[in-house]
Amino acid sequence: MGSTPTYALTPGFLGVTRTNKDAAYCVAGAPFDIGTSNRSGARFGPQAIRQASRMLVDGDHPTRWLEPARLDLADIGNFALALGDIPQSLALLEAQAAEIEHLVTLGGDHSITLALLRALARTKGPLALVHFDAHVDAWPDTFGNRYGHASVFYNAIEERLVDPAHMVQIGIRSPVARSIHDWVVGKGVTILSAQAVHEAGAASTAARIRDVIGDAPAYLSFDIDALDPAFAPGTGTPEIGGLATWQAQAILRGLHGIRFRGMDVVEVAPPYDVAEITALAAATMAWEYLSLVG
Numbered sequence: 001m002g003s004t005p006t007y008a009l010t011p012g013f014l015g016v017t018r019t020n021k022d023a024a025y026c027v028a029g030a031p032f033d034i035g036t037s038n039r040s041g042a043r044f045g046p047q048a049i050r051q052a053s054r055m056l057v058d059g060d061h062p063t064r065w066l067e068p069a070r071l072d073l074a075d076i077g078n079f080a081l082a083l084g085d086i087p088q089s090l091a092l093l094e095a096q097a098a099e100i101e102h103l104v105t106l107g108g109d110h111s112i113t114l115a116l117l118r119a120l121a122r123t124k125g126p127l128a129l130v131h132f133d134a135h136v137d138a139w140p141d142t143f144g145n146r147y148g149h150a151s152v153f154y155n156a157i158e159e160r161l162v163d164p165a166h167m168v169q170i171g172i173r174s175p176v177a178r179s180i181h182d183w184v185v186g187k188g189v190t191i192l193s194a195q196a197v198h199e200a201g202a203a204s205t206a207a208r209i210r211d212v213i214g215d216a217p218a219y220l221s222f223d224i225d226a227l228d229p230a231f232a233p234g235t236g237t238p239e240i241g242g243l244a245t246w247q248a249q250a251i252l253r254g255l256h257g258i259r260f261r262g263m264d265v266v267e268v269a270p271p272y273d274v275a276e277i278t279a280l281a282a283a284t285m286a287w288e289y290l291s292l293v294g
């Protein structure tokens, strides 16, 4: 434990003060929520997640025995975005993300993941994808907008940014048209519903994910609404019956060996949060990720 109390640390993620873009791992915020279909507010997610992350710097990860804040880790601040313009924001985001070797992005609504996958796929080809969410996010449009947050993986699959045969969605449970669900499955995506996770348990779920992903370069996209609203109330489109934080944490801890090349945690909407529950959950998922890859 350091000499500075956690609450008094500088506001960077995990209290990190380094801002160099050539760090082995870079954290950045994407304060963006104009792709939301219901409650907005995720533009305030990055700062809330950073604030909550300061709880996680007073020791090593208790199973990986490393301290993510002591990795070659920088917080490069928030990405520049185009106010009110989704396609232009995605173009800006892609260009900025492409400069970073290994990026952990704090959202922001889920629309941003399309730009982050474009940036990675341009150099690494189609990626394997571990996707935690209550929603399949594969609608061809979101209430008429092609780039809304519910369409991110429709676009990612159509643009061949991800390889559906090595893509797994965990925590799915929202209402969805059967045709949308069947399109996802028809593309070869594996869906592990929230109920399937509850029935199979975390270790078995993690093993299944590792099987689907194999040794392909992979990306982790964690929509905080994969968690139950009891554990993550601060989000735009909550759905009951979701994962507990301990389940998500246990599953992440079971994903050793996957060749992750980046991650995001999205859809934290602080105006709907209570006692920083959701922001802390999001910060902890990013911290778990860094413990896994570090």
Ligand SMILES: [Mn+2]
Pocket: 133, 134, 135, 223, 225, 226, 237, 267
């Ligand atoms: Mn979602």
